[in-house]
Amino acid sequence: MSNPSSTLSGISSIMSKKNEIVLFSSTAIALYGYDQGMMSLVNTNKSYLHTMGISEESPIVGIIVSIYYLGCAVGAVIASRLADKNGRKPSIFICLATTALGNILMFISGLSSIHPLESSNWNGHAIICMCFGRVIMGLGVGGIDAVIPVYSSELSSDGGRGKALAQEFQMNIFGLLMAYSINLGITAALGKENQWAWRVPIIAMQIFPVLLIAVISRLPETPRWFMSMEREKDAKSALKDIHGDEDGKSKFDELQKAQEEESDAKVEYKDMLLPGGSQFHPSMVTVMGQVNQALTGYGAVSVYGPQIFELLSFETRKAEYLTLGNYISYFCFMTFAWLLIDVVGRRKLMVWGSIGLSVSFLLLTLFGGLNEVSGVPDLAIEIPGSIILFAATAIFGIGWLATVWLIPTEIYPSAARAQGSAISVIVWGLANFAVTLLTPIGFNNLKYWLFLVFAATNTFAGWWTWKYCPESGGRSFEENQEFFESAAKEGSWAVQKVDDGKFKSMPKGDDEEGNGERAPLLGR
Template sequence: MPFPPAEPVEGAEAKPLISKKKEIVLFSSTAIALYGYDQGMMSMVNTNHSYLRTMQIGETSPVVGIIVSVYYLGCAVGAVVASDWADRKGRKPSIFACLVTAIVGNLLMFVAGLGPHGSNPWGGAALACMITGRVVLGLAVGGIDATIPVYSAELSKDEARGRALAQEFQMNIFGLLMAFAINLVATSALGKDNEWAWRIPIVCMQLFPIILLSLISRLPETPRWYMSKWRKEEAKEALIKLHGEDKGRDMLQELSTAQREEDDNNEKIGYMDMLMPSGSQFHPSMVTVMGQINQALTGYGAVSVYGPQVFELLGFGVRDAEYVTLGNFISYFLFMTVAWLWIDRYGRRKLMVWGSVGLSTCFALLTVFGALSLDMPSVSRLAAEIPGSIVMFVATAIFGICWLATVWLIPTEIYPSSARAQGSAISVIVWGLANFAVTLLTPIVFNNLKYWLFLAFTVTNAFAGWWTWRAGGRSFEENQEFFNSALEEDSWVVQKVDGGKFLRMPPNSEAKGDSVEEATPLLRSRH
């Protein structure tokens, strides 16, 4: 052997550069970035002249929105398939399958209409291939969005689960920023009439699933899933790798006790139990649905996908709007740091309610600036563009801090462990359907309402804030008590359950008004 391995030094152990827990956070963050990359990727592809010619559609055609939005339908289906696979076969096999699917979907988008010397021998088949690729990619990303939060949460023992997820979603914005930057560089260098200005940003997306596939073998399956299948030895090995010998054995006992109680109660929960009014988990599902609908109502699905077009409503030209959008995404990424500093300190509900107040105010101001820029030629455009841009930057920061990650925490915190994977899938399904509607309608609204779109978002944000405020501020245990009582009394109206007992819950003195249960790790038994 020309290069024999070095003999190990007795008593010495090689320490890894980063811990297994940090590897899990990095892996989960990179997976979440995959979703952000797609949003940033399509924002400038939509305006590339070569792309529009290849797809044989006009710049103002509603088909532009259809190509973008069918991705979200794929996400909804992918969430169901992946969560079922994750429960039956394991979290890691489900994630692996999603990553392979992402590669296939992205390649279909890349080759759509590809021909020698820029020609398009495909005809109408190019559009069909692009739509198919979008749906397949959606299947993959929806599955990742449903499985990754459950995977990372089940492997976390920290008292700040919200902070960990917010850090992962900061990488989501990094993916968005990376895609838009690649788009902008390619377009600036090659021009909007060059097909490689839109194909290069699409194929660069392959970097994410390839890196993730190369790393997934290093990561453990979740101990909670092992225990759900009563594979106790594997659960013990995973816990010891993550937390050390002593803590690992203690946690194994907790998981074993919790799983035994679930099995004794025959707590096998299906989608009918979650979606039918008589089901045991109907009320948590309604809270999950409400959270995702409210996030869609903030309008930031449209801002992320159609960023340059949004700034054009403030009077910017096409290229200037693209540069300002890049600055907005950089600011977005940086302000996500505040999100993971605040999310466990102030609680989910409080951030969302005040975030809606801030967003409604910002969009009301943007309506005024849009009117000044587009309808009042006597007013200097700079007088609207500069303050309008500042307000849009502020609105984007508010959304990132208050709304982006908080909604995705709901299913990991409000369901019992036996329903957590399905709850995460329901969250992605509603997110997919809501964003399908938003991204489908936004181009039509651009062409007809112009800057009045901002006024529409003013109203929807106000409604989202009001609805979130009405949801109450209860801890996990208080919510479970309310859900059980509501099921018995056949009503989920707070005022009608137990004589309105749950309308005003007593404050938690330890948490100074915010429940410490919001930060309780999932690995700790709640039974």
């Protein structure tokens, strides 16, 4: 017979504050993925296109998708300021409420009780409501994407930051998979002419913000933010809530030491974005990380997956089911991301990821071209083309999905960490705005030659990362700042030339002599 006390202890461990934080952060990150999976089939729904008054080939399809990313960019700035001034938790709460409002506006756009392919009483204003909804939801999701990585990173150990964030981004893919599955299932049941085939997947997204708003009060504010506000009593209380009395006290002493060693200088955006600013170098690493991620082309693949399979000669319904299979594979292979990211390091994963993606897109160009050659059997294109696309998606997930979000949370001092994460989201938003806006135009004009463009952009992304991106894994926040201090002294940003290439890879061995923010707050 089982011991009741051991059973309760096991339940308590599962429902510990640490696990609640991980689950909350992961679910919040899933919002970003859900939108990508949701819009991939909404874009081809005949009722949706009629309600918006556009055709499937219209560039406005891409505009409606892409303006969401502009909202994300603005939301990141607002949320980061709130996170620094009022705390990480209040900022996250406001972002969740904003996301819910934008989602409702999208759902009601053009809502009518008459036949979906007849004129409604919205008189052409449905598209305006949809665009407002997309922008407002972007404000919320962009803010979440800016603050959640900071919130998670400030509560993670140096050796577990990568694993924690990669696990959260695996939930991002779960959100994408969930949205696409709901969308595909309802579309198969109701058809592409039914308005509920696109409205239900939109409103189903409400599950995430409503659930998160309901439980956010259970979670602690980060002790690091309390210390930055000189609220030591609250920091002690938060640490006690997470770790218990004894461990909480020892971790407070370590955190207090880190706070004393860190500069009190206030960091403004001008210090981060203007040449000569104190944080300009790490900001350029952040900016180029997001630009290079967008250049991999996988923002386009996530949103326009079915259209890409159609370029490999699949008919529409098969292309939709293959896209679902690709997302399932994507989710599963993300497990390797959190297994490798703190072992191999961020930099190696990105460089090898770019190489793998470049080769994959070159092969996809070849098979796309063969599709235009008469006499080539469809299976000779469909089977290897699908395998390559599945492999490329997995490579992106392992090498590029979480890494560029993690690095900005590791290379800034506390005074600039939220702003650095915001810059990451701003650039992500602007870069993905451009990619998702131009991709439909590329499909319509370049066809399979678009793959060759992505092969070239991946080559550039890999080269830049190898040349200029330092390895930030396995080091304390202060140790990572040493790279930028040394780069300034030596007058070079090239990783191989700074500190004799010390930051080309993860630190060797377990160096426990580091101080400052090396102290773990959430053991993994």
